[in-house]
Amino acid sequence: MKIDHSLTASIDEIDLNPASFLARNAHFTPNKLALIYEDQELTYAEFTRNVKAIASRLRASGVKDGDRIFYLGMNSAAFLETMFATWWLGAVFTPLNFRLAPAEISELLVRGTPHSIIVESSHAEVLSHVYGAQRHHIFLIDNDPAVEAAAGAPPYWHRASEVFGDVSEDLPAPKQVGMRDLALLLFTSGTTGVPKGVQLTFGNIWWNSVNVDTSVDTRVGDMNLAVAPMFHIGALNSFTIRAFERGNTTVVRRAFDPVRTLKDIEDFAINSAFVVPAQLLVMSNQAEFEGADLTSMRATICAGAPVPPVIIAKYAEKGVDVQQAWGLTETSPFATYLPAAMTKEKTGSCGISMLHTEVKLVDPVMLEDVTTPGETGEMWVRGPNVTPGYWNAPEANEAAFHEGWFRSGDIGYADEDGYLFIVDRLKDMIITGGENVYPAEVERVLIEYPGCSDVAVVGQKDPKWGENVVAVMAMEGGAKPTIEQVREFCDRHLARYKLPKKLVLVDAVPRNSSGKLDKRSIRDMVASGATEIQG
Incomplete structure (x- = not known):
């Protein structure tokens, strides 16, 4: 029998706008606590009113659906209010890494072409040195008691205290959006160091939430904690967006403080949180x-790097199952998850594929499926949580997708039970403190160091940060710069977490017969301690 689908709404007609869920919660549970931020508490009615005030001003400035709104600042109420205000209008939210240098931000402005930029007072000085920023509408968040007021902001910047106050009487309801409408544009550097804009749709966000809700023990009424930077999709879309959709309460801290985090968990009886291994380690080392x-x-979901077994054991003694997951910005973020019940039995595993997501191992050269337990392959992902592609980057899309599958660039294997383990990163990416550092991006800066004839950047294992950034440099005329001098030079061009922590000086940087850097030999050289290492 043929079904007549014309009688009901199609899946593309279902409204997936988180701002619509927010408005619903403000209507039916106005006095429910939505957000705890530093010393401020906001109910759903209060939070939504702030969102509508920002949306009113952005709309008056000409923002329409599809426009990009950039946000530069740390975790805050304003961050979340701006995100929901952007979505209220059907526009696209782009939170920037607040550690970026002015030159890096300038490049993102060229690539992302935002309509408006919203910046915290804490980052006003950085934005004032960004070339091209003056071409955009700029709104300064100057009404956050937790942030010191900016001095000497340009007069053409709009101040939040003056323009984000009133809600327009003609502000429409949140714009209806569907599965394919763009919600987030998140910039991440590729292996060449060129920024790539990861497009995430409202459907991607929604399906990640469905995956999490069907695999993880999350509940209506949960208390959520956000202490990892929310410009990362992990901190933003593991629990936080969903918490506002479900009418739950989120505790937001501007930055991670291990002692305060432990106190917050107790004081607010926190149920859900996204963390990285470095945070868990630092917390466990506190008195x-x-x-x-x-x-x-x-x-408690931990991702960003493999979790050391000793940390898992420490938290298990406290009655906490650290649940490991794996994914990328491109998978919104989760592709796999290790169930809490398997934490001890499968220590070190990133789990199995999420319910509505497929993961397979593929030989990265032959492009043939790897099915033998223990045999390594590149991890490929397919599902409704996977990005539709990179922003205006056809070559990057061609390299990253194959017959509907996303090529992650991570190497892993499956055991006899089908549980996945990460082995290495095909793309040489370094993960330090949960932040991604791409060697080519750092190498591109270091090769400009006076007297540098060749350079390579690799990661070195570190018990606290996961990995350290190590620069291996060959110098002309026997010059011997110090690690402090190298860091000072890089500081002008790179975010601080990307700066080399260690320096190795060599006569020649190893390269293979084709002239490419021999990264395996370089890593072995650094790991063996055969050469003197500064730092």
Whole structure:
């Protein structure tokens, strides 16, 4: 029998706008606590009113659906209010890495062509040195008590305290959006160091939430904690967006403080949080850790790097199952998840594919499926949570997608039970403190160092940060710069987390017969300690 689908709405007609969910919560549960930010508490009615005020001003400035709104600042109420205001209008939210240097931000402005930029007072000085920023509408967040007021902001910048106050009487309801409408544009550097804009649709966001809700023990009424930077999709879309959709409460901190985080978990009986291994390690090393009650943490997802078994054991003793996951910005973020019940049995595994996502291993050269347990292959992902592609980057799209599958660039294997383990990163990416550093981007800066004849950048394992950034340099005329001098030079061009922590000086940087850097030999040289390492 043929079904007549014309009688009901198609899947593309279903409204997936998180701002619509927010408005619903403000209507039916106006007095429910939505956000705790530093010393401020906002109900759903109060939070939504702020969102509507920002949306009113952006709309008056000419923002329409599809326009990009850039945000430069740390975790805050304004960050989240701007995001929902952007979506209220059907526009695209782009949170920038607040550690970027002015030159890096300038490049993103060229690539992303935002209509408006919203900047915190804490980052006003950085934005004032960004070439091309003056071509955009700029709104300065000057009404956050947790941020010191900016001095000497340009007069053409609009101040939030003056323009984000009133809600327009003619502000329409949140724009209806569907599966294919663009929600987020998140910039991440590629292996060449050229920024790539990862497009995530409202459908991508939605399906990641469905995956999480069907695999992780999340509940209506949960208390969510956001202490990792929300410009990363992990901190933003693991739990936080969904918390506002479900009418839950989120505790937001501007930056991670291990002692305060332990106290927050106790004081607010936190149930869900996205963290990176470095955060868990630092927390476990605090004197307060031993006496802290962490038993409310039933949904603790850790990603960004493999979690050392010793950390898993420490938290297990406290009644917390650290649940590992794997994914990328391109997968919104989760592709795999290790169930809490398997944390001890499958220590070190990133789990199995999410319910509505497929993951397979493929020989990266032959492009043939790898099915033998223990045999390594590149991890490919397919599903409704996977990005539709990169922003205005056809060559990057051609390299990253093959017959509907996204090529992650990560190498892994499956055990006899089908549980996946990450082995290495095909693209040589370094993960330090949960932040991604691409060697080519750092190498591009270092080769400009006076007297540098050749350079390579690799990662070196570090118990605290996961990996350190190590620069291997060959110098002309026997010059011997110090690690401090190298860092000072790079500081003008790169975010601080990308700066080399260690320096190795060599007569010649190893290259293979085709002239390419021999990264394996370079890593082995650094790991063996055969050469003197500064730092």
